[in-house]
Amino acid sequence: MNNITACPLDCYDACKIVYDNGTLKGLESGHTRGFLCPHLNHYTKYEQIHMPRYKGKEITLDEALLKLKEILESSKKDEILHYRGHGNFGLMQEVSDHFFASYGAILTDGNLCDGAGEAGIIQGRGSNKNMPLEEIEKSETVILWGRNPHATSSHLLPLLKGKTLIVIDPVKTKAAKSADIFVQLKPHSDMYLAMLLSRFLHIENSCDTEYLDKYAPAYEEFYELTQSIRIKATLDEIDVSLGQIGQILAALKGKKVAIVCGVGIQKYSDGADIMRSIDAFAVFLGLFGKEGCGVAYLGNSKEKMSSPFYTKAKRVSKVNTEFAHFESVFIQGANPLSQMPDSLRVKESFAKVQNTVYFGLYENETSQASDLVIPAKSFLYKEDVRTSYSHNGMMFMPKVDVCESGISEYDLSAFLCQEFGIEIQNESFYLEHFKKFAALSSDGSWHVENRDTIPYKEGFDTDDGEFHYLEEFEQEFDTSAKLFLITSKSPRSLNSQFHREECVYLHSTLGFEEGLEVNISSNSASVRLLVKHNDDLRQDCVLIYSGTKGVNNLTSSKHSYEGKNAIYQENKVEVRR
Numbered sequence: 001m002n003n004i005t006a007c008p009l010d011c012y013d014a015c016k017i018v019y020d021n022g023t024l025k026g027l028e029s030g031h032t033r034g035f036l037c038p039h040l041n042h043y044t045k046y047e048q049i050h051m052p053r054y055k056g057k058e059i060t061l062d063e064a065l066l067k068l069k070e071i072l073e074s075s076k077k078d079e080i081l082h083y084r085g086h087g088n089f090g091l092m093q094e095v096s097d098h099f100f101a102s103y104g105a106i107l108t109d110g111n112l113c114d115g116a117g118e119a120g121i122i123q124g125r126g127s128n129k130n131m132p133l134e135e136i137e138k139s140e141t142v143i144l145w146g147r148n149p150h151a152t153s154s155h156l157l158p159l160l161k162g163k164t165l166i167v168i169d170p171v172k173t174k175a176a177k178s179a180d181i182f183v184q185l186k187p188h189s190d191m192y193l194a195m196l197l198s199r200f201l202h203i204e205n206s207c208d209t210e211y212l213d214k215y216a217p218a219y220e221e222f223y224e225l226t227q228s229i230r231i232k233a234t235l236d237e238i239d240v241s242l243g244q245i246g247q248i249l250a251a252l253k254g255k256k257v258a259i260v261c262g263v264g265i266q267k268y269s270d271g272a273d274i275m276r277s278i279d280a281f282a283v284f285l286g287l288f289g290k291e292g293c294g295v296a297y298l299g300n301s302k303e304k305m306s307s308p309f310y311t312k313a314k315r316v317s318k319v320n321t322e323f324a325h326f327e328s329v330f331i332q333g334a335n336p337l338s339q340m341p342d343s344l345r346v347k348e349s350f351a352k353v354q355n356t357v358y359f360g361l362y363e364n365e366t367s368q369a370s371d372l373v374i375p376a377k378s379f380l381y382k383e384d385v386r387t388s389y390s391h392n393g394m395m396f397m398p399k400v401d402v403c404e405s406g407i408s409e410y411d412l413s414a415f416l417c418q419e420f421g422i423e424i425q426n427e428s429f430y431l432e433h434f435k436k437f438a439a440l441s442s443d444g445s446w447h448v449e450n451r452d453t454i455p456y457k458e459g460f461d462t463d464d465g466e467f468h469y470l471e472e473f474e475q476e477f478d479t480s481a482k483l484f485l486i487t488s489k490s491p492r493s494l495n496s497q498f499h500r501e502e503c504v505y506l507h508s509t510l511g512f513e514e515g516l517e518v519n520i521s522s523n524s525a526s527v528r529l530l531v532k533h534n535d536d537l538r539q540d541c542v543l544i545y546s547g548t549k550g551v552n553n554l555t556s557s558k559h560s561y562e563g564k565n566a567i568y569q570e571n572k573v574e575v576r577r
């Protein structure tokens, strides 16, 4: 068997892996540089589900598949929900969309992740084409804006060596500690910072006007919009000094700049406007279409590819799915009972469903609450292909070992298609479909053909080719005494997979001693967690990592204004003994 595959996880890096007799190692060449992260270093140690079960009783895989068939037969087609998450980023995961959509079931849309930011990018640029890793490597100054690479993209770190580093984050992250400039701004104030940076750049006559005249000519209007912000009051409000603005601008002038954004900036109802104002600042600096310059975010991992699985279907949002409206719910590669916002509502709604099916690798809140549990095969034991949202590589993922338990997404879907008379091609047809989009790179690796390494060289993808600036925004600050909820990614878990955190992190000066159990509440609900101190936080923030049990009791199931995204950091919270 070929022993080179790729990490399947929902992660920027999409690393290549060498599988050697049960051990996983990072491929020496390319950005993986021979190292993996803790998730993959310990991957085979995490206990997986091996036996299927129905209503708590273990059954065989054949019995489980027949049970699944029975469940689907007994439900009205439009009362069946297929809900798929991103536990595995392989492209073959979508094969079950093909079955469920063709069968007449309901699928999902909406986004728990990056949708608000992406909407803002598309409004401004007309498309979401990303600055890939290899271009970030060529930059001279990097701004990490709401992105925490030590936890979420460790293979970016070697590329940052020797560059001027600016970090904009309410938390003093590891990267912030070694940064040349660190702005520990108030959460949810990035739009103001981006607009003030644009305004001062204009005041200093440092905008790239030649570029602006050509590709983003409405810049004077945007400058006017930035003038609606009161400088001193706003800087005080967001906790940024005029000196810091000056330092940042000085570090950017005449340099190749990469603005590397993460999802941290956009977990709010106006997440799209925030991202769009950061993009506008990048436009003022003339960063698009040039080598080593640009804005990196979560790109579209399927850009320049088509899906052989797409079938039209009715869809409901993943953010506020009303499970109770369905007779049967099939969950694949997701743990909605932990990861969707407003979990108490989700649990209640899920409990009202007659038949719940969980198809995944690990035990979690959703597997525990499901009637039928079907174990999946992990990526080591099935064929796949993956792409990335932060580089243009295409990674082939051959089967590198065999395992008796579990079933692949393809095999499960092929069974259902056969039973219900729905056409399905053989597995290699789909794998070949994806591989057709691959082109060989000079170093012998494969990348997605026709993707721009330096996008927007000839202007933007809007109707008129020009950048579309934000035209209005609502200026409001939440000045209540409650605390901001920061709910970002833990270095030890991948959302709710692997080593989940169990604590709330608070600044020591807030007066809650370590180990104390506290009640944290928002206008949604509350959760009780043990306190750990973390003085890298601001005093007005509470940090509860994604994947911590109960964190989403606190979050709102409303959508962002644009992009149909979850808004995990919109609700402020209170902490009590």
Ligand SMILES: Nc1nc2c(c(=O)[nH]1)N[C@H]1C(S)=C(S)[C@@H](COP(=O)(O)OP(=O)(O)OC[C@H]3O[C@@H](n4cnc5c(=O)[nH]c(N)nc54)[C@H](O)[C@@H]3O)O[C@H]1N2
Pocket: 010, 011, 012, 113, 114, 145, 146, 147, 148, 149, 151, 152, 153, 168, 169, 170, 171, 173, 186, 187, 188, 189, 190, 261, 262, 263, 264, 265, 486, 487, 488, 489, 490, 491, 492, 493, 494, 495, 546, 569
């Ligand atoms: N170890 C690990 N890696 C992961 C994941 C994981 O769970 N664990 N999850 C994967 C997934 S699904 C995703 S989407 C990516 C996301 O990876 P990142 O984009 O890095 O996302 P987060 O960790 O949510 O947030 C990043 C930073 O935003 C900061 N932040 C929070 N609020 C604000 C704000 O208002 N303004 C600013 N400027 N910063 C803010 C946080 O303090 C944090 O340092 O990571 C992927 N990689």
Ligand SMILES: Nc1nc2c(c(=O)[nH]1)N[C@H]1C(S)=C(S)[C@@H](COP(=O)(O)OP(=O)(O)OC[C@H]3O[C@@H](n4cnc5c(=O)[nH]c(N)nc54)[C@H](O)[C@@H]3O)O[C@H]1N2
Pocket: 010, 085, 086, 087, 088, 112, 113, 114, 263, 332, 333, 334, 335, 336, 339, 340, 359, 360, 361, 362, 363, 364, 376, 377, 378, 379, 487, 488, 489, 494, 495, 496, 497, 545, 546, 547, 551, 552, 555, 568
């Ligand atoms: N509070 C808070 N909530 C958040 C976030 C946050 O930052 N804070 N982040 C949000 C974001 S960005 C995201 S992307 C979502 C993620 O939310 P989910 O997509 O629900 O992700 P996970 O919690 O990682 O659960 C993935 C599940 O996939 C299963 N799985 C893994 N591999 C396979 C496979 O090969 N086949 C099958 N069938 N199953 C598999 C595992 O059993 C695992 O339980 O969470 C969101 N929720």
Ligand code: SF4
Pocket: 007, 008, 009, 011, 012, 013, 014, 015, 036, 037, 038, 039, 040, 153, 154, 155
């Ligand atoms: S860094 Fe990301 S892609 Fe690389 S091994 Fe870890 S989880 Fe997988």
Ligand SMILES: [Mo]
Pocket: 010, 112, 113, 114
């Ligand atoms: Mo995500």
